Amino acid sequence: MTWTVRRADSGDASELARINQESWRKAARGAVPDVLLDRMLPESHLNGWRRWVCLPDPDGIFVAEDNEGRIGSYCVVAEARDDDDMHDDLRTGELVAVHADPEHQGTGAGRLVHDAALDHLAAQGFRYAVLWVLQDDWDTRSFYAHHGWRHDGGSKAHVVGEHRLILVRYGRFLPRSRSKRPPSGFRRPAFG
Secondary structure, eight states: OOOOEEEEEEGGHHHHHHHHHHHHHHHBBBOOOOOOHHHHGGGGGGGHHHHHOOOOOTOOEEEEEEESOOOEEEEEEEEEESSOOOSSSSSSEEEEEEOGGGTTTTTTTTHHHHHHHHHHHOOOTEEEEEEEEETTOHHHHHHHHTTTOOOEEEEEEEEETTEEEEEEEEEEEOOOGGGGGOOOOOOOOOOO
């Protein structure tokens, strides 16, 4: 399957909400109480998605779409939202979410939006990034570890009603923006 990555726009809001709900229900089953997953409704998050897709840089949502325009995955990034997540010496971004339509998991769509989103953060001047993931979501943690993220020891509780979910923090360094690198094959002149 061939995917094209692009920046999300306001016309994608309902599809982003649907994919978010379906991927949470599939990936978090067992790590999140069923009652929380079963009451998730895509419609209740539409206004949030409409706001997210309109936010200016450094925030961004990237989608992978197939030849027919169907979205297979999305990734949301922003400047780190919590002061405790900031690296001591480096400007810090945050990977807020990566979700794939369960029907398209394993097709490479998630990897493509992940990489595009990290390239975007690097182009915005970020040199370090963090993300939070459910402690017991081993499949997602494996995806992140495979893509260069490392658990840094951070953890926190997220309380939803009477349910307490434990999240763990991952971090990674970002390469310098490719747009500032010399073209491939470029050689600096030797002096002296």
